[in-house]
Amino acid sequence: MEGLHIHGAAHAYGDNQVLSKISMVVPGGELVCLLGPSGCGKSTLLRLAAGLEVLQEGSIVIDDVTVATKELHVPPEQRRIGLMFQDYALFPHLNVIDNVSFGLLGMARAKARAIARERLDQVELAHLTEAFPHMLSGGMQQRVALARALAPEPKLLLLDEPFSGLDTNMRASIRQMTLNVLKQSGVATLMVTHDPEEAMFMADRIKILGRGGKILQSGDSHEIYYHPNNEFVARLFGFMNTIKGTVQNAMVQTPFGPVPANGFADGEPAQVLIRPEGIVLSSGGQDGGESSGGIPVEVNSTHLLGHFSVASLKIAADRNGAQEFYVRVHKEFLPELAGRITARIDPEQSFVFADDATVPGEPMLDDLNILSPELKTLLSTGLEPQDKVQKQAEAAE
């Protein structure tokens, strides 16, 4: 089979086990993203596939050729791989076409330059063959690096956080172009990222790695986002409203009404995680949506963030205001101009997990790059329990 086949790969740095029996396949023409927080071993796996680390256990096969086992180590230059890193690693003293043709060693110069031109044409840089890297924007350098990685027609392309050096606007257009080029080339691609949105955009299949280097879930973006199989995976894709409770009559009680307990037994502690877009607000009509199962809420604040707003709210009947919820609403919905507002849970966006605190790896807010910096700041300050915030404020005074 064309592509990459890793089976049972394990790796440790001293006593620190960074990968635990990882198995995966990247078929030809497909793109697999390794997604996980810093330190979960995803770059180590990429380096093992590249031959930059020596495999300690398991096997790695590229296009039916075994390139690594405990006893075998085929060097990187013999693996027919292309590599692209976050910092592009272009040679500053070579112009664009020489950078791209650099990997075509042993080929007649004229033929190598013709191939390099073709690749540059693919990434829409054929007009800049004589330019030097310092004359190019970050996005252009990234496209040169892609052309260089594809020039020798690798069997496997390995991308390590390839877009993280680009600004937000450029990143969107460059990754679309990169995806088009990769699909045209038909190369098997393994990409490492800690950005959930990037993984969802690029990947045919996402592998979620938790701390300790274990694959926690594997699936397409829809499956991973809408059917996370544990709390870690669910939280990796952004902020979650969390409601803790105990299962009674196969349901977990929430302020928005009971939620099916997902197979947990009565008496077990459970938690309901709800995405910000999973709390649906309604207004208008005589009861503001109450007749369709909504619970009256009071909106504390809203912040417009472009095509959506983030609102914080409390249950209207909960006069003590113990829990605040964060909701993402479409820009057309303006809670400040609405009358009576109700909220209900979208079952597709809410998940029930055991409340046993044995999460395979707790993602930090910094890992949640799907959120904008502004929203992260908002959430990181707004999510503290109110009594803690009050105590901090008192201490500061």
Added chain:
Amino acid sequence: MSELSKSFEMECEILDRDHQELMQQIDKIAAVIDGNDDGRCAKLTPEMIKFAKQHFTREEALLIKVGYPDVKKHAAHHQNLDHKMETILELAAMADENSLAGEKLKSALKFFLADDIIDADLDFKSFVKDRDI
């Protein structure tokens, strides 16, 4: 795909034969999607899924017979594929009319076979091989 790669061989005739059959059925569906075969995804895919489920049953029976200690874990892995199989069937129902569904189906089938089925089976390869089934 067409033929099992060496790295995917279980060296157990029953299982390799099943995997090869699955691969051929998936190849045929891919050929339909690419316009190289005049069959219909909506007919071929449920047949493939039916065969995959039969394969899972055969495999679990074999593992019980040879006393594989992690048989429950592997059976749970098969159960966890239910959702993926449902998605594959949903895509197949649309794939003959919708090219996007066709491309998604082709990709899902490749991963289903290589990543979810064969690669997971390699965990018990040496155990089964030692029992000379």
